[in-house]
Amino acid sequence: MQKERDFKKQEQKWKEYWEKEGVYRFDPQKEGEVYSIDNPPPTISGRMHIGHSYSFGQQDMIARYRRMRGDNVFYPFGTDDNGLATEKLVEKENNVRMFDMSRSEFISLCQDTLKKIRPEFIQDWKDIAMSCDFSLNYSTISSHVQEMSQNYFIDLYENGRVYHKDGPTIWCPLCQTAIAQAELEDKEKESVFYEIEFKTEEGGLTIATTRPELLPACVSVFVHPSDDRYKKLIGKKATVPIFEQQVEIIADEEVDMEKGTGAVMCCTFGDVTDIEWFYAHKLPLRNCLTKDGKLNEGAGKYEGLSVEEARERVVSDLDIVSRKEIEHTINVHERCGTGVEIIPTKQWFIKYLDLREEFLRLGEELLWIPEHFKTRYMNWVKGLRWDWCVSRQRYFGIPFPFWHCSGCEKKIVAERSQLPVDPFSEKPPESCCGEVLPDENVLDTWATSALTPQIVQSLTEKKVFPMSLRPQAHDIINFWLFYTLARSKMHFDKLPWERATISGFVLDEKGKKMSKSKGNVVDPQKVISNYGADVLRYWISGTKFGEEARWSEKEINSGKRTLNKIWNAARFSLSHLEGYSPSERPLEVEDKWIVSKLNRTLKQYKEHFENYDYSKARKAVDHFFWDDFCGNYIEMIKSRLYDQKRNPDSAKQAMYDSLLGTLKMYAPFIPFITEEIYHEYFIEFEKEKSIPLTLLPKEGDIFTEESLMDEVVEVMSLIRKYKTEKSIPMGQRISEIVLSKEKEHLKEYIEIIKDTLRIDNIRFTESETEVQI
């Protein structure tokens, strides 16, 4: 038996063992209720960060618990490896730019790069002891998934849920692609608020704007209908300075009279309000921007300038009425931080705004943990204003299975048997009046990752859909959770899962968000190599779903201490259990007491886990193990074990049950050390090749004399206190203790107290003093 614990060696050993033995392999034949987990496929865009280890660790504890309660756990593992995030990584890794390469070149570079980094990427998840079946593996760019994604998209197309339309699109000029509403982020930016005068028949009209370079795209001026300053101008024309176009002055309630001058120009398109006005007032379209964020021919002499340059030039060419420095928030693309523009382009949309009520109903039906995240989902759905723009003007993604006829603009859909199809390299199934050209777009990655329940269902014969659980972090409720639910509604008219658990974020020691630029990032890889994955997981198990966790080196330490305690308690127990075979036997009172405590703990533990409160479950075990078992019980039985008196086998049996129960209850949290100890002794009697494959013990009855023994424990604590107060070392023998007569009902347990605390004699007295020598 080893004395010292080398966690690095041990963790390595068990990772290999689990893999070799297929411990976490899904067995469709296994009995037990199927518990299927829609495990988030992490985006290959770097290595696993601490937030990943946190949320994946949390869900893994649930998975491990479900397995040990007897469920047949279906727990696949996928990677999301297409789309912008992966493209950015490939650009960085290879020091290239996508737009400098041909489409096919870039795609094969992506494939090659992924091949190289994917195994190492997945290894991070194995290192935190995710108990997934890694052979149930999928990649969202694999041809199998491409085929599925295209198939489901064609389904939507055939059901009239897909349209291809020209219209204002949220556009990232850096990534040069359309993006969805959900991909926007706010950013504070310094800016200048300019007041510019337009000419009208009635004289000057001053408008206020932060974007004077958009003057060439100005199509109207808006004022509030009840604004006395401008009432007389409503319906009249105004002339845009420099560009000289005549635009109508229109009234609209949306205008804020307090802001700027109370008159605002509408450009197609400056912002979301402009789009609303564009549709509501049937305004003309006058685009002045190109796809890479420069001014186009519509901007006359400013053509070719970037937005910033043009702004400067326009401002110097104008008579500015006034300027004011302001801070305001702009919408940026969350992937790159670039300010977005709205430009008219042709895009693919999935029509779903009409299903909002249904999405709300399903959101209500889903079980949320914690519950309050439902509200966030509901608010998001209520606030939806755009259909889902699913086309991206990028290379590395799943192509749209379509061609377009240059003559009549007819869309030609790929045959199902052709899928997966890349319209660039394959022929369309039919010809048309004009040249038939491939659709150049790729699908939004969320359109594919929204199909993970279907993807993982395709990996097994066993019915796993609708799934039991969707675990994920709160930042993608509006993306992944919502989109998956939306697709499930559209394709199957039902919820994709029964329940969703939502994880919070990990903050730094000061409670701030971690970010590379702030340099306050904690690497899970480092934590694992310093302390081991068990310690990391122990820390993770200290907070609940939905809660933010503040990183703390001190808290990490308490995990270290707990593991050490477990290790040492096992050293003691196993040294006495050597040669002992468990069996049913009548127990002594203190042995019944600890088993009773164990049963109580098991009951609480299961209740907490059934409520998805793993952290309370863990605390229940902590209390049992540290206080009841180590603090009291082991001390109580030492003399019996060392001196072979008063039925030591009874003590061994209780110790067997307590330690094994403890290990099993700890196993979902700290799989390595529990496995190590299990293999040292218990495996011989438990038979299962790995502790995660064993079942949690059934909790037995609460011992009727438990509370009397609790009193005995209290008396011992009083005697310890007395010794402390008198500065008597704990190990020193005491010849006599005198207890108050009130404790006389405990006298049949007096031997336990005497043996545990090394007291020669205990007698009772009428006096009020509870303890005296």
Add this chain to the structure above:
RNA sequence: GGACGGUUAGCUCAGCUGGCUAGAGCGCGUCGCUUACAUCGACGAGGCCGUAGGUUCGAGUCCUACACCGUCCACCA
């Protein structure tokens, strides 16, 4: 502007449907190397439970305002 969460010992948090003389761990102080463990053990100090009202025999616990912190959504001309 709307919504959601949080505010309890120096720190991190427990306190369910109201009964608490308010708990735990860490940290702190004193003592102790007692044959599993000093990564330990024993004992102790430390809180008017964000503020102000209200309901109640009784309120961290329920209600109403407000404040501060965090997050999401909207606005952002």
